[in-house]
Amino acid sequence: MTSLGDIPIKVEGGTSATDFGNALPVLSEVRHALARLIETGEPTQIDLGAMPFGPGDEERLMALLGNGEVNATIDALGPTRIRETAFGGVWVVEYLNADEQRVALHLEIDEVPQMLRAQRDDFTDALAAIDARLAPVSSNEPADGQRTD
Amino acid sequence: MASSHHQPTDGRPAPPRQPDAQPSLGEILRRNGVSRRGFLKFCAATASMMALPPSMAPAIAKTLETARRPSVIWLSFQECTGCTESLTRSFAPTVENLILDTISLDYHHTLQAAAGEAAEQAREAAMQANMGEYLVVVDGSLPGPGANPGYSTIAGVSNYDMLMDTVKGAAAVVAVGTCAAFGGLPKADPNPSGAVAVQDLVKDKPVINVSGCPPVPMVITGVLAQFLTFGKLPELDQYNRPRAFFGQAIHDRCYRRPFYDKGLFAESFDDEGAKKGWCLYRLGCKGPMTYNACATMKWNGGTSWPVEAGAPCLGCSEPDFWDAGGFYKALSVPPGKPGDTLLAAGAAGAAVGLAAGVMGRRKVKAAAKAHRTVTADELEQKL
C-alpha cells in the first residue's frame, strides 16, 4: 500500500514557516516556564496539541528548540519518545500509540520528565517482587524452568 | 485493501452486564497489563483529548482510578452516519479503544452485530440494568411530535417515541452532530419532515450538544471521556456545548488570522493569495461566527483542517448553518441582489423627486404669473 508520503506534492508559492508565526510565542512561553522553574521549582507542561499551529509551525519550533544530550524511549501502552532540547530542563515528550501514531505532544519544563520517573506506587510493588525473588534463594536454589511465583 | 490497522470491533457492544460486577477503570487497565507509567500516559493523552491543561492529568488519574464503567445507548435518527464515521476515525486508537472499551456501548444499531429484535432487546436490557445511570448519545434530528412520525422509524417505533422512552431512565443525553444538536440539514428550510433537535424535546434531563457536521472525532470521545472521568456535565456555553471545545471562535484561533488583520486575502481559490495561505474571509469563511475546536485539535489525527487545506469554514457547528447565506460569500455580504434593489429604488426616488420638483416649479411660475405690480399709492389707499 502506498503511504501518503509517496504521493508527489509540488508546493507552489514557496510559503516559508516564518509566514505563520506561532513558534516564537510558544518559545516565549517556554522561557517564562523556565524562569518559573528556577525561581519556585514549579514544573510546567505545555500541550502543543492545543496550539493553533499553521503548516510548518511545529517544525520551526522544533528547529528552534534543537537537540540536547538525552534521548529516551518508554515502552508502556505504546512507545513514548522523550528528547532533551538544546535548552537544559526543556524536554519534548511525544506520546505514541502501539501503531506509532501520535497521541499527544507535550513540552515539559522540569528537571526530569514525569514519565521518566519511577512511580512511587511501583516502589512497594517492586519491594514485594524483590522479596519474592529473595525468599526461595534463602531456602533452596530453584531448578531451571521451575516457576517461583 | 488487504489489511486494516484498526482494532477488531467484535464483541462490541458488550452484552448487558450485571450491575454488581462493575470494575473501576483503574482495575480494568491493570487487568489489561497497563503499567502506572502507561496509566500516566493515558491520563496525559486524555487531558489533551479533553482540551484540558496537562496539569490536570494527576486529577484525571485520581478520578479514573475509581471511575465506573458507564453504559451508553447510541440512537441514530435522521442522520447520514457521518458522525459515527467520524467517531470511529478518532485517531489515537489506544486511547479511543480504551475509552470505548471502558464505556459499555450497549446499543448502536450501525456498529452492533445484533440486528432486529435482538438489537432492540439489547437496548431494553441495558436500560433496565442501568436505570438512571446510563448515557444516551443521539445522532440525527427527528420528526417533532407534530410532524408525520413515518418520516423516520426504527423497528416500527417512531424516533420520537424511542427517544422519549430511552431518555426516561438516562443520566444525561449527548446530542452528537449538528442534526441532533440543532436540527441540522433535515431542519434546513423548508424542513419537509418537521425535524427538531434533541434539546427541543428533552427538557427534564441534561443535554450536552456536540455540534459539527460531523463533529471533530476527538471532541466526541473527549466529551464522553469527560463524562466518564468526572461523572458530571462539563461547563457549557449558551448552546449547551462544552466550553472546553466550543469556547473560542475558529477565527480567534486560526493560524491565518494575522493575514486577516493585515488585510491579505485570497480572492479566488487559485490566485497568488490562496497559494501563499492568506485569509479566506473573502471566499466566504464563516470562522468569525463559528465556535469549534478544528483550529487546534484538527482532523485525521492532527494532520490538517479545512482552513489549512485552503477551504473556507462553512460554520457547520452553528445552528442553521445550512440556511446562513452562501458558503462561498463573505460573512458581511447580504443574500440577494442589493445593487438591483438600490438601483430600482433610486430610480423610483428620482421619479418622485422629478415630479415634486416640476410641481414646485409650476407653483413658482403660477405665483409669478399671478404676481401684480403694486404702487405705493395703491398700497396706501388700501391701508
Add this chain to the structure above:
Amino acid sequence: MITPMEFLMWTKGPLFQLALTIFALGLLARLVEIFVLGRAHNYAVPRGSAVVGGLRTLYKRFHTDPGTFKSAPFDVVVGIIWHTGFIIALLLFIPHVELIKSTFGIAWPALPNPVVDAITAITLLGLLAALAHRLLHPVKKFLSTPGDYVIWAVTFLPLLTGYLAYHRVINPYPLALGLHILTVEVFLIVLPFTKLTHIFTVWLARYYNGATFGRKGVQS
C-alpha cells in the same frame, strides 16, 4: 422564539432590502427635487465663473474658519475627529469594503483591522464627548431638540454595536452581527428624512454657496 441565526438572516436579507429601498427612494427624491427646483435666475452680468467659485468653495470649506475655531474650538476639533473616524470605519473596514463590492461592484483597499479598531474607539469617545458637551453647554443644551439626541443615538449605535461585535462582547456572534446590521438599517432609513441628509446635501450647499459668490466675483 426567533433564533440568533434567524435574526441575522432577517437583518441581512429582507430588512436590509427594505432599508436600502427606503434610503434610495427617499434620498433620490430629495436630491432630484433640489436639482429640478434649481436656483432663481440671476439677471445681473456675471463678474466671475460660478462653476469655479462653486468648486473652490467645495474644497475650501475643509479649512476651518479661524473665527469659528476661536469661538468653538471643541466643536471643531471633536467634530473633525469623529466625522473622519466615522468615514474611515465605514469605508475602510475590510468586511464593509466586501459589502460595498457586492452591492455596487466597486472596491478599494482597506485598512488593517487593528487600525480600524483603534480609530473606532477614538470615534466612539469623540461622539460621547460631543454628547457630554451638548448636555453641559447651556447654549447648546437650549438649542438641542429631542430629534438631535435621536440623531446622535442613530449615529452612535452602529459604531458601538460594530465595536462590540468585533470584540465579541455580545454572544452569540450572529446576534451581535445582527444587532449591528439592524442599527445600520435604522441609520439608512432615517437618513433621507432627518438632518442626516447633510451627508449628501452639504456638498450641494457648499457648491451653490460658492457658485453664488463666484458669479459675483467675490472670494469666499
